[in-house]
Amino acid sequence: MGFYTVSNVEDMRICVVMVGLPARGKSFISQKIVRYLSWLSIKAKCFNVGSYRRKAGAAHPNADFFDPCNKEGFQVRQNAVTEAVKDMMTWFSEENGVVAILDATNSTRERRQWVLKLCRENAIEPMFLESWCDDKELILRNISDVKTSSPDYEGVDPDVATKDFLRRISNYEKVYEPLDSDCDKDLTFVKLINVAQEVIVNGIQSYLESRVVFYVMNLHIRPRCIWLSRHGESVYNVEKKIGGDSSLSPRGFQYAEKLPEIVRKSAGDVNLTVWTSTLCRTQQTAQHLPYKQLQWKALDELDAGVCDGMTYEEIEEKYPEDFKARDDDKYEYRYPGGESYRDVVIRLEPIIMELERQENILIVTHQAVLRCIYAYFMNVPQEESPWMSIPLHTLIRLEPRAYGTEVTRIKADIPAVSTYKEKGTSKLGESSSDVTAKFRNLLNGAPQSA
Ligand SMILES: Nc1ncnc2c1ncn2[C@@H]1O[C@H](COP(=O)(O)OP(=O)(O)OP(=O)(O)O)[C@@H](O)[C@H]1O
Incomplete structure (x- = not known):
């Protein structure tokens, strides 16, 4: 089916x-x-x-x-x-x-x-x-x-x-x-x-x-750029928990303070609009940006349903079948009472349509949502997009061109935990020998530092 x-x-x-x-x-x-x-x-x-x-x-x-x-x-x-x-x-x-x-x-x-x-x-x-x-x-x-x-x-x-x-x-x-x-x-x-x-x-x-x-x-061909950033490191990120509506960690607040400078370096004087989710960590991240801001419910993080607020280790222990089912088909898997990546794509459709209509936009949002938006611009296949690594404290610049999109990654020099979970483990962090490395590399280019 x-x-x-x-x-x-x-x-x-x-x-x-x-x-x-x-x-x-x-x-x-x-x-x-x-x-x-x-x-x-x-x-x-x-x-x-x-x-x-x-x-x-x-x-x-x-x-x-x-x-x-x-x-x-x-x-x-x-x-x-x-x-x-x-x-x-x-x-x-x-x-x-x-x-x-x-x-x-x-x-x-x-x-x-x-x-x-x-x-x-x-x-x-x-x-x-x-x-x-x-x-x-x-x-x-x-x-x-x-x-x-x-x-x-x-x-x-x-x-x-x-x-x-x-x-x-x-x-x-x-x-x-x-x-x-x-x-x-x-x-x-x-x-x-x-x-x-x-x-x-x-x-x-x-x-x-x-x-x-x-x-x-809704298509236009005026030159423009789209910037994407995850929120700064949050308290839940540090505690290895998923979901929730926690505040930023001290390092997350540092990223929020540095973000206007990083954006200005990349965007120059262009006037852009900032889109955040309704969750407090994206708004805290965007708080110092001197641009018009809009909140979108559709940009909220993938809903982890009954697993909201748990660590992956707790999920593996309490819901081992779900844990495995998600690893087996991460795009289709829907958390009980929550969402799948497919569900997120469906609710992001109006965002994509609006992005096509608009000019310079900076989106501050969450890991899963960002993967879906990135997949649209970069034509990343469904089975690969949920496995892409999108690190914290990194600004991504997308420049749509005639037949494709040019990507630049700008790393803020502020350390953050890795929230990346590889297939087959509940531990967070990235090892270079993993089979999912192929997918993760999709976002790897030579990053610039801010
Ligand atoms: N609706 C449009 N009207 C005019 N130009 C457009 C339109 N949409 C995109 N473009 C511009 O057209 C250029 C790409 O041209 P493209 O190769 O698609 O033309 P084509 O009609 O397929 O030509 P050909 O018949 O030679 O293959 C891009 O620079 C793009 O910005």
Whole structure:
């Protein structure tokens, strides 16, 4: 049996068919949708036709290749999309895929009708998603951000690559037919105009489709950063207890005092907003930060139910079966009367949506919650995220980029206990020989000190 965070997705199969001229953010949007749905445990995959075209032999084509009159080029592109669609159908039938994204220009009605027919024949619901943009400056910026460094232009001078890419766009413009509320009124579609300045939504069928629409409507591409920190070391951390609402320890208060300086060093003069949980340790940690602050109940620590206030050693002794069950499947395990990681992800969904809408945000929260938020941004698989090590007294800076997120870790030079529990033990602390080291290393990079 599968577990889902959205109801009734078991029998659902959706193909999101991207539409748009080159450099309109189709791959960016596709990858974000896949990351978001995967985080919500909905099986999603992107099929990028450009990589099929490169595999088919057209690895470094110049703009003439995309001229609609170039029969040879047209054939290679048709073969590439055919292969991508074939793989997509296999993925739906053999791997129980739920949402596939066909990432291509799909610029003509004829091409879209072809995809539509194949979807209908295979009981897949097609949803067209067009990114339409006439902001010339933004398009030039997109080209310089991602296109001049694309595999298509390996070794090519960036100015030459930009000129060629603009010619490629002109070739597509010769045949491009945007989605239209009259001509395409029978289709399920979303049209994003100039990022999401205006959005046209037509004929949405299912709840899952409406979730995807809501998500893409909330995306923006303005540069920004997100900072994450656990609260400072708490009295319960020192006593090795989980849960509760204890105050900070003396070293935790030291971290709270130092945090404004660490944040300023990393953020400079930008104006940011601080989000904390409703628990006293996060608010004490944020108390000296000179920014607007908001409390979110959704940022409270994973509820340990009957085990709240106990040490892992006490849990192992009093509830040995639960202790083992949690180690065996930490993501799904729900404390009696409490929560699982999956439950936390579900309640964090509005936080993620709001984070997508906002600009610079600093979140001061708890270990499990931070793991879930980090997993969303860094695409960490479910089975690994509950085992990531997120040390106390460390600020994490996330900088979303076109196709990924850049991470910097800044350690405050203030000692703290380790609250990390490895698999198979009730002792806290990290040993380098453990099998979970692979997971823990996800967060290890060279940390900077503050
Ligand atoms: N809705 C949008 N409109 C315009 N640009 C966007 C949008 N969303 C993201 N971008 C920007 O687009 C750039 C990424 O372009 P991307 O490779 O995704 O374009 P593409 O449409 O897939 O192009 P191609 O057809 O050549 O593959 C990023 O710099 C990103 O900031």
